[in-house]
Amino acid sequence: MTSELDIFVGNTTLIDEEVYRLWLDGYSVSDAVALRVRAGILEQTGATAAVLQSDTMDHYRTFHMLERLLHAPPKLLHQLVFQIPPSRQALLIERYYAFDEAFVREVLGKKLSKGTKKDLDDISAKTGITLKSCRRQFDNFKRVFKVVEEMRGSLADNIQQHFLFSDRLARDYAAIVFFANNRFETAKKKLQYLSFGDFAFCAELMIQNWTLGAVGEAPSKPDSQVDDMDMDLDKEFLQDLKELKVLVADKDLLDLHKSLVCTALRGKLGVFSEMEANFKNLSRGLVNVAAKLTHNKDVRDLFVDLVEKVHLGPQFVEPCRSDHWPLGDVRLFLNQYSVTVHSLDGFRHQALWDRYMDTLRGCLLRLYHD
């Protein structure tokens, strides 16, 4: 006796969250059955292995049919074939587009091209995530990228509108798309301690302040083509950053800056002496990161620079960490460091400085951890 055909169709499509997870994780039916058995489902329900096999097959078939719709979530909402309650629809979409931390760290900042796709085998081997799941995640990134690539308006909003993600997931995807577009280097060994969340946080700050969309907020020329682009960094802004060099190049300005910061922080900073000794290096590091952003290639190395600053002497994040500055001290210093610039009469690029430093300060504080 063999089962030729075995199906179950509900008027409301049954979604088993557990099986959905297994399917998303790329397990074959037999693996999924084995995993479910191991989870003790047979004991809990008194079911037989055959029942479990049939149930798993059925769910897999349903998911397979739903996958086509999940590629364009609004379709899932409007389609008539599967009656699924809205909360379940949201769950299906959210889970389908969810990604593994380990996976996203591997592809973050890489070009979402065929070449990268070929590397998925390696990523799968390295992370222990099934190749199937890697492919799904990669294709998801690429799909979202393609859809929002040419769109105007807020990146996260566009993603949310076209993929019906939750706020959180839409922001994550915005970060992924933003990183893929700007090709930030994230894979270096030095950066391994950083989580996706760290990068996503930075991405959000950069999108808010450093992109074309950020300036476009002022509705000066609403019909212009470049206006409202959240994906690309504002080239003009990056060029202008060269002007900040004066802060370290001008000896008087640097000294004045140092003395103002030191006066303000004396007694308030636990690591005051270290700060005072290193001020010039620190300031040079911060300003030189800005100056480097003029070159496309260097933009990609932004995070590497922030963490190690290879060419320009002592790095910023690392020294602090090695000396174990408390986070509170770092915050105090950075706040004071950027605010004090307003008191420097000889410095004329206050707005530019704020646009740069507000974001950078946020990023640095986020990246400053073990």
Place this chain on the structure above:
Amino acid sequence: MPGKLKVKIVAGRHLPVMDRASDLTDAFVEVKFGNTTFKTDVYLKSLNPQWNSEWFKFEVDDEDLQDEPLQITVLDHDTYSANDAIGKVYIDIDPLLYSEAATVISGWFPIYDTIHGIRGEINVVVKVDLFNDLNRFRQSSCGVKFFCTTSIPKCYRAVIIHGFVEELVVNEDPEYQWIDRIRTPRASNEARQRLISLMSGELQRKIGLKVLEMRGNAVVGYLQCFDLEGESGLVVRAIGTACTLDKLSSPAAFLPACNSPSKEMKESPLAHPPSHGCRSTHNSPIHTATGSRLTQNFSVSVPTLIYTGMGSGSAGKEGGPFKALLRQQTQSALEQREFPFFTLTAFPPGFLVHVGGVVSARSVKLLDRIHNPDEPETRDAWWAEIRQEIKSHAKALGCHAVVGYSESTSICEEVCILSASGTAAVLNPRFLQDGTVEGCLEQRIEENLPAGCGFCHIPYDELNMPFPAHLTYCYNCRKQKVPDVLFTTIDLPTDATVVGKGCLIQARLCRLKKKAQAEANATAISNLLPFMEYEVHTQLMNKLKLKGMNALFGLRIQITVGENMLMGLASATAVYLAALPMPGGIQIAGKTPSDGSYEQHISHMQKKISDTIAKNKELYEINPPEISEEIIGSPIPEPKQRSRLLRSQSESSDEVTELDLSHGKKDAFVLEIDDTDAMEDVHSLLTDVPPPSGFYSCNTEIMPGINNWTSEIQMFTSVRVIRLSSLNLTNQALNKNFNDLCENLLKSLYFKLRSMIPCCLCHVNFTVSLPEDELIQVTVTAVAITFDKNQALQTTKTHIEKSLQRASTDNEELLQFPLELCSDSLPSHPFPPAKEHLESARSNSGIPAAQRDRCSSWIELIKLKAQTIRRGSIKTTVTVEKASPMGEGNFRNRSAPPCANSTVGVVKMTPLSFIPGAKITKYLGIINMFFIRETTSLREEGGVSGFLHAFIAEVFAMVRAHVAALGGNAVVSYIMKQCVFMENPNKNQAQCLINVSGDAVIFVRESELEVISTQQPTANCQQSCAGGEVTT
């Protein structure tokens, strides 16, 4: 010119890409009705075209309106080659033809292609303007309402239940026409779909005509089936119960009772028209083309069994003059009917007086090619024959009517088994057209005596019983006789007193048969049938005993014929009726001379069985209050006690026993293990695993013993096909395979639906078919309903108290009726207002109050009739709308799914006639759809499972879309009548035909209703009345 059909094509969405170059589609739409076709403009390069067409107007006869479906075809325009079809939508416009149903069909319909499935959606608006038609010789029956529901629909009340209507039409199956060899599969499928749609329409119209002739206005329990007879043709047949229904508007207005006075009878001497009265006068396109004939007149009628209680016993003396009188009255009322059959399974209170037992008849027929298309259909004669048999069986049981009646066929090659079954019953004539008033009065009194147990009392004469039965005095009223076991095909009457919970019971059976041709085959089958029936019955009885219960409801026995085997599957819901005696245990008896090990084996088995019975009693909470001590004392009586061998029916005569209540119930049920077969039977008894805790199942509308349903429902269809290993199949192996298949399927269902616990699978409907030599296909449709466990526990705890209280409430009721009868001036009622409404509603529904009322009710009836005749005209529409002060619009606004909104409105589907926690406010019309799906890329579509899964999901989607377009939010009494699946994996092909039906409705959640009711006092009344109905 009786009608104008108006169609507007609004837009399309999610269309498939038809032009690979542009990845877009140039779509346009053809709208066809009858022979007229309109086209929209081509909407260039879009997958979401906005046609926004003008109104396409078709001026048509209402006859065509009933027969023809509206056919909408979406095509891709191609300048250089032929236009490619994207898909079609068939819309049945019948719901627009009666005034109380939908007024417009508007919404998104899936565009369906028989090869590719659903390909996008189209937004269509359809309206019908009907003109007054005074032509009395018309062939249409617009205005007759159809319901699949097998009870009186919730927002109506039955004025008169006229009785049985049936009709069938035949045609050649396009699949077997010569042209099929040269046309594409798509064209062939579409021809078939269209033809069946046309035939259904015609059939419905003809049934409608019969109803009008009977002076009815509705068909309830409408069941339409297709027989795919292959070469010999296609039969579409339908049965139903003609009724005169009255919309429950406001119970506050005390309408005069609308029962029919005796004068009425004289006015319409044609109480039951000749069954084929209208056939000759009509010439539809189908008829000219067809007709079919039985070959060689070969037919075998199978001796049929009458199921009721089994067991030995003697007669008591209390015959009861009431009974005789009652019999006389009903007899006269029903005797003039050709077939006093009712397809209903649930009845208005008081309608069902006594139940005799299940009657069934089968007949094996040989199909043949159509030789003479002009010859009148022989199928009619076949069915008439069977119905006659059923009628005589019912008579033998002392009953004049058959309720819960249904018909079915099983076809394999040229052999066809026709089956009919129902429950013999005695009915209260007051709902029937020709009941007399005087009779009703007495009737009413008589009927009050056995409250909650009356239907169990035997209708036949105890001294002259049609079969050996063991009678005892009713355990409830102790006044009338009851059998020890009761089998029925109906739902459990709402007023029946049940102990504990019920459960689903199945008897499963396979019998191998030699492959044979024609007559030899038919003879072989008919020789096997009686044995199968007998064994199925034995199994049912054994399983019933094993559950410790004493009655079966909703019994449905399906016999399926295949090339080399016969399958029997019986499903029923077992319950413990308080009125019936406590069932004895099962006693196993071995061969007389036996060695020690054998004895041991027997006693081991005996112990297992006894344990199972005890466990089941606990599981289903069967602890009848009065005799509970005795159960604990001896679950199985001593072997010495009087017993009856199940396997010999003749034995009963020598076991004359006086009727003694205390002894009668100890009767044991003996299973004799004399051969391997019997051994196997006993084993199979024990293999049935009870559902996991928190689960209950039944095949009736609701589960006896559970009444606190919560609102979550999940309807589903599950299909399984197994391939038998062809090597030396034995009956035993076959039985085991089949048994495992059914059990595993149930287990899978329990597992899948575990998140709904505590819940009950209701209306579990199994269908078996044998598509090929070694294939067995089982299709199950059911609904899982959640219930409140806490409340359930409470009810079980207070159960005993309740059943004790029962007697006192019964007495109260008893007092109420005379009061009701003599109080012509209703305001003198000493009841709170809500109850008063309830009572008055009841009295409306048939108590012939007084002479004064007779007059007014007669006028009412004439009015009603006038309406029926005029129905379909615009004028009536208005008057009927006015007649209901409930403010339909009010409800509609609230409940109509937000179609304009982007999200798809939820449409519930259920095989039940109600939706838990909600009230049905409007019936929008019948849904009856037939689809064919075919593929030539089976592997690519995920194999047979993938193919069928997708197809069934699509069928559900199309049903939902049609309901939503009618403005509804649910389908009740949904049934998948056919699911014919054929595959050819070698050719990578498969084909499937599905036929579904149900009633589209609008429902309102009871919680929402309360909100409305506070705003609207009339609605309040309505609701309290509804609440009353449920509790009665």
